[in-house]
Amino acid sequence: MDEVDHGPMTAGETADARSESVKPEDVKRGSGVSLWKQIAETLEAEIASGARKPGARLPVEAELAERFGVNRHTVRRALSVLGERGLIEATAGRGTFVKEPPLRYPIGARTRFSEIVLASGREPHGRFLGSQVEDASVEVARELGVAPGTKVLRIDTTHEADGVPISCGSAWFVHARCQDLDLVYAATGSLTRALSTLGIIDFRRKETRLTARVADERERGLLSLAMGRSVMVVERVDVDVAGVPLQWGRSSFAADRVQLVIKP
The missing domain is CATH 1.10.10.10 (Winged helix-like DNA-binding domain superfamily/Winged helix DNA-binding domain)
Structure with a gap:
């Protein structure tokens, strides 16, 4: 009928x-x-x-x-x-x-959002949401190898490919080492370029941890997700060439927009 x-x-x-x-x-x-x-x-x-x-x-x-x-x-x-x-x-x-096919997102020793998105033929964009200098929690201190209460810089961001939200999250840096990193990131939209202005030319992934869950209200808003949609939560530790922890971050990826590929 x-x-x-x-x-x-x-x-x-x-x-x-x-x-x-x-x-x-x-x-x-x-x-x-x-x-x-x-x-x-x-x-x-x-x-x-x-x-x-x-x-x-x-x-x-x-x-x-x-x-x-x-x-x-x-x-x-x-x-x-x-x-x-x-x-x-x-x-x-x-x-x-x-709908675009899921973005193939390799995770290995060198993981750079902009490079991954460009390699897929799409246009990357990082959006600065805000930053704050705060005392390192026990969790952040453990991941960065510093004492709890050490001043750390938290940077909140979202990342897009061709204007489609892919991930949102936060990254923590030892403030004494990365002062003004947030200002440079806000201007460039690229963490790699922002770090290079501080003399940190290269860094590598030490560890990646993956979990999955239903997106919360904030993630649904930032990633334009409907109620009940899932995110993949990626926690990462990056170190500099000397092996010293540089950043610890936690990002939520729209689960159906990416295919995470773990590389040795």
Whole structure:
């Protein structure tokens, strides 16, 4: 049975409803297949054929409603189904996009977000959220090899690939060694470049620890995740060329946007 849309509509949706009197080529009324299902199948076929490529932005709901001659409630249901199938993804403030394949993210002795994203053919971007000088907790002190209460610099960031949020997290540095690192990072968006201005040209990964859980409210906001979506939590210790701990960090990755690859 064809879907029938009920309930009050906004002024904009009233215009959409009037357009249903026009019979478009893409959907067939009276066919026994719901209109939203026909729309979902049409868009899915366009994605499968390559007509809509990974990363491509879909038209807004009003444009799709006009194309198919339905109201926005019908379009919204079709898009919801495609989202559940993992074919499209809505990002707050940007729109709805054909979902990119998971970013292959190797974790080895040299792990650099910008280099990994560039190698995948995407554009990396690090966003500075804030920083604070604080007393090292027992956990942070243990990871950095300093005494509890030592002044450390915490930098909070998010990272994106082609504008899609990939991870968010915090990193801690011994403040006496990395003064003004946060200011340089805020200006450059690259930790590697920021460290080089302090004379730290190279560093390597000493240890990586992985866990998984449901995203909390803050992570959902920063990563544009729906309720119930999962994150992979990556804890890392990086050391300088002399083996001295340089940073300890904890980042949450949108679980379905990355494929973590552990390299020897």
